[in-house]
Amino acid sequence: MKILILNAGSSSLKYQLFEFPDKKVLVSGLVEKIGETMGRVKHDLLTGQSISYEIEVSNHQIALEEVASLLLKGKNAVVHDTDEIQAVGHRVVHGGEKFSAPTLIHSEEILGELRDLSYLAPLHNPANITGIEVAMRVFPNAKQVAVFDTAFHQTLPDYVYRYAVPNELYNEHGLRAYGFHGTSHQYVAWEGARFLGIDLVRFNAISIHLGNGCSMTAVKEGKSVDTSMGLTPMGGLIMGSRPGDFDPSLILFLGKTLKMDLNEVDSLLNKKSGLKGLTGENDLREILHRYDNHDPLAQLAIHMYIYRIRKYIGAYAVVLGRIDAIIFTAGVGENSAFIREGVCADLDILGIKLDRQLNAVDSKAAREIQQADSLVKLLVIPTNEELEIANETVKLLG
Numbered sequence: 001m002k003i004l005i006l007n008a009g010s011s012s013l014k015y016q017l018f019e020f021p022d023k024k025v026l027v028s029g030l031v032e033k034i035g036e037t038m039g040r041v042k043h044d045l046l047t048g049q050s051i052s053y054e055i056e057v058s059n060h061q062i063a064l065e066e067v068a069s070l071l072l073k074g075k076n077a078v079v080h081d082t083d084e085i086q087a088v089g090h091r092v093v094h095g096g097e098k099f100s101a102p103t104l105i106h107s108e109e110i111l112g113e114l115r116d117l118s119y120l121a122p123l124h125n126p127a128n129i130t131g132i133e134v135a136m137r138v139f140p141n142a143k144q145v146a147v148f149d150t151a152f153h154q155t156l157p158d159y160v161y162r163y164a165v166p167n168e169l170y171n172e173h174g175l176r177a178y179g180f181h182g183t184s185h186q187y188v189a190w191e192g193a194r195f196l197g198i199d200l201v202r203f204n205a206i207s208i209h210l211g212n213g214c215s216m217t218a219v220k221e222g223k224s225v226d227t228s229m230g231l232t233p234m235g236g237l238i239m240g241s242r243p244g245d246f247d248p249s250l251i252l253f254l255g256k257t258l259k260m261d262l263n264e265v266d267s268l269l270n271k272k273s274g275l276k277g278l279t280g281e282n283d284l285r286e287i288l289h290r291y292d293n294h295d296p297l298a299q300l301a302i303h304m305y306i307y308r309i310r311k312y313i314g315a316y317a318v319v320l321g322r323i324d325a326i327i328f329t330a331g332v333g334e335n336s337a338f339i340r341e342g343v344c345a346d347l348d349i350l351g352i353k354l355d356r357q358l359n360a361v362d363s364k365a366a367r368e369i370q371q372a373d374s375l376v377k378l379l380v381i382p383t384n385e386e387l388e389i390a391n392e393t394v395k396l397l398g
Ligand code: AMP
Pocket: 210, 211, 212, 213, 240, 282, 283, 284, 285, 286, 288, 330, 331, 332, 335, 336
């Protein structure tokens, strides 16, 4: 069974084609700069070979048709007919309260319900929905499945997801914490339980997703019970260009005193804050390089970044009562021994003891990095959101 996974952004389309049940990736790739004068295609083959070229891609329909022709035509074709692709799994950022599980998109009515949620994620959902509409046209006989970033967090209790603002904001507009990166948190938490041989229903963990976006989740008995992002992916940890938690009165100051309009505030908070706001750049590798060279801005940013993660570990330790594992994942979590060491330093109070040698090992495999007498297992588990979307798609289709 061949399953195509699509992650449609506002000007990009990421894809991966899986062969199940082997879970083999046949090809993967990315179409970028959709809608610009020149788009860019990068297509990675199973052989390790990569094809890159520029082409005019005025919209997502043309982008997906280009992907389909890469899959179907020429000497690198991996399918003979579009009907060989039995399902298309789509990443959809926001499922609101309506969609708490992967969903088969089989009618205009369900698409309409998805569209109605776009007000909660105006930067992401419209592009995700375009991806579904286009895939329905290009692969008309494939089952279309939406897998939501928010779904894993639909188990948050009400006293966690509600904000202490007037009730009508929740009742009439759905304003509450939803949480994001759910597919990644679910994947690494469930992989972590499997890796340690602990039954998922008894598994308590704190998963720390540190990529360009960053978030943490308290996982109790295999379920999300608290998470650092809220209504949108802006709150919680310090990220590449988003601030994480801050006093919301700052927004009033920006408007009332600095006379910024809401679009300027939006851009300041979503694109110019976080590590970017503190150091001028959002790539953590560059900032660590500057840190090593005693750049004071980089040093402050790294201290803030690590401190915020540690604060959430403290909070989630209390939420969980008992922690089997702390799991690091995504670009920074999987690759930066320095950040992991900073996060785990001096946490004897929680029985957390990092092994510096194990931590320093550079590997792409799931691994343990704690000392033998650490009460909490410390894991590095590479995330794989596309595989998780494929797994969920197959599970739904039986
Ligand atoms: P992601 O969004 O998961 O692709 O992660 C992107 C982030 O991971 C960027 O901030 C990168 O700088 C960071 N990153 C990737 N590799 C490393 C590394 N070896 N050390 C530190 N940060 C890294």
